[in-house]
Amino acid sequence: MQVTTGKTVIGHSLADKLILYGGLPLVGVVLGFFLPRIADWAVGLRWVPWRRLLEVLATWDALWVGVGGMVAGLLGGLLLGAMALADTLKVTITNESVEFLKNDKTVTVPRNKVTTAFLDGKEIVLLDSTTRELAREKHDQLKGEAHKIPQAFRTHGYPWTDSGDPYEDRFRRWVEDEPELPPGANAVLKARAKGFDDGDKGKADLRELRDEVAKLGYTVKDKDKKQYWRSNNPR
Template sequence: MDVRRATVVAEPGWQVGLVWAGFPLAGAGVLFGLKSIAGWVAGLSWAPMQGPFRLVASIPEPWGTVGSLGAGLVLGLVVAAIAAHERLTVEVFNEGVELERGGKTWNVDRTLVSGVFLDGKKLVLLGVDTGELARESHDLDAGALADAFQTHGYQWLDGDPYAADYRRWVSGTPDLPPGADALLKVRADALRKDDGEDAAQLREELARLGVVVREDRKKRQFWRLTRP
């Protein structure tokens, strides 16, 4: 039987455990701290949100302490669950790459990949047409990623070889394929609203037009054309 040999890169167990334990404890500590000072804040005439603080201060003990600790634990667990949902796992094998996040899995065939690099905290798979097959946020070890791809014969790059080709997008930018400017306008609105899912879908639509797009921390979009 032919068994596919693969290298899996994921967050280490201790880091995952720290998230599940640390966030609930931190949430409990924060809410207990707020409960402890609620009476003092409620007595300050200039303090904002006095109504909620008075309400918290009026809860009799031990229910005030139990409630604040319980609510903090639940809040921390919710944050930890969100972090788990966003966690990226990368499986590299000779025939391709498998990416998994939030219960969703997608595969990239080896024959389509021309190179791999890190752009800050983004893992980028370049296509043979110079487009980007994947651009995924991660908290994985950079050395482990490089070793995994190099072990299976992928070209690991020091950075984006096409970084100099990017131009900042402004409405009405010339040289874009038909329809790309309108998609970039809608995507700019999605970025302003922090709608990551819509921005990702629009990025895929732009890729089909031969436009590679990325944004900086200020959510400004930069674009380049692929080179068939």
């Protein structure tokens, strides 16, 4: 967590960048240099796939192969580091707003709309006065660092609660054609259920369709590939 004048940043710390942009390329360089030796060792393992390719790599024991492997490992490490950093949630908290950045997508929530903030497992959740979720984002902080998140929000005047979701008891597991939901909401949740097993495309659909459910007046959250819903109307 980084604290500077007027803002607090969670994620994308200097340590994260050193590990991702320093450690991964270094590992790539080492693996690239020893690639022929690694291949020669792996050929002796009966369960290893692509044996023919490994046998070819094991014969490459020239200097240029080591140099080429090091360059490829360096570039591969940098690419993996960039991808990992992009997939790490960055939260910027100020007295005016909260900004969530992940995979080049930004969600900004004005401070004056937030009436409740809390952690739901590893997800940071912000609610408005109607109990609608303004944001639900999974953080990437280690267990030893997660305790700093509440203090970061409190420092900037956000109404944080340590007791978790105040409306947890209102969530119900969704079943197809749920009688207490209108047909439109059931249709969106049915389409959304298909996204759990569709990889990255499915994750994008889950987020997009969650927003569609919110427009219909309901909040949905996921647990173990199951959907749970509640009405946004305060009681």
